[in-house]
Amino acid sequence: MSTVLDIPAHMLNTVEDFIDSGRRLAVACLGNELRGDDIVGKIVCERLSESCDGKIYIVYAGPDAASIIGLALEGYNVLVVDAVIRRRGRIGDIGDIIIATAEELSEDENLLPSTHLLPVNKLARYLGPRLLIVGVNVNPHNLGLGDKASKEVVRAARALSDLLARVLQC
Incomplete structure (x- = not known):
C-alpha cells in the first residue's frame, strides 16, 4: 500500500504543478460515507478542512460530481479527491494512492465506472487541464x-489528506 513517503516524485510534481499554475484552486471531495470505501472524499475533506482552516477553498460535494463543473466555470482549477476503482495490474x-490528469483519466481503460451519476472520467473530457484527480484505489465490491x-482505504485516505496538507502548505 502506498504511503506519503513512497509516492513517486513525478506524481507529486504533477500535483505541485497543478497547484502552482497561477489559477485559483478548489479542492472538491467526492464520495458517499454510507457506501463503504466510497468514504475517501469525506475523510480527506474533513481532515483538510481542519488543517487548512480556510486557507484553501475545500468543498465536500458528496456523490454530486456535476458540481465540479460550476467550480471550473468560475475559474478554479479543481483538485478532485475521490475513491477510484481500477482493475488490478497497472496501478x-x-x-494505493492514485494521481491522474484529466487526459490520463479519460483515456484509462483500467478505470471502471464510478459511483457517481456523472462519472469523473466523463467530466475529465470536458474540463481538461482544469481538473486533477487524486484518489485512493478502492475495492469495487465494498461500495454497497x-x-x-x-x-x-481509511489508512490511505488519511495519508492522502496528510500529503495534500503538506503540498498545499496548510
Whole structure:
C-alpha cells in the first residue's frame, strides 16, 4: 500500500504543478460515507478542512460530481479527491494512492465506472487541464449501501489528506 513517503516524485510534481499554475484552486471531495470505501472524499475533506482552516477553498460535494463543473466555470482549477476503482495490474492494490490528469483519466481503460451519476472520467473530457484527480484505489465490491470502509482505504485516505496538507502548505 502506498504511503506519503513512497509516492513517486513525478506524481507529486504533477500535483505541485497543478497547484502552482497561477489559477485559483478548489479542492472538491467526492464520495458517499454510507457506501463503504466510497468514504475517501469525506475523510480527506474533513481532515483538510481542519488543517487548512480556510486557507484553501475545500468543498465536500458528496456523490454530486456535476458540481465540479460550476467550480471550473468560475475559474478554479479543481483538485478532485475521490475513491477510484481500477482493475488490478497497472496501478496496484486496494489502498494505493492514485494521481491522474484529466487526459490520463479519460483515456484509462483500467478505470471502471464510478459511483457517481456523472462519472469523473466523463467530466475529465470536458474540463481538461482544469481538473486533477487524486484518489485512493478502492475495492469495487465494498461500495454497497451500509458496507463498512476497509482499514486499508481509511489508512490511505488519511495519508492522502496528510500529503495534500503538506503540498498545499496548510
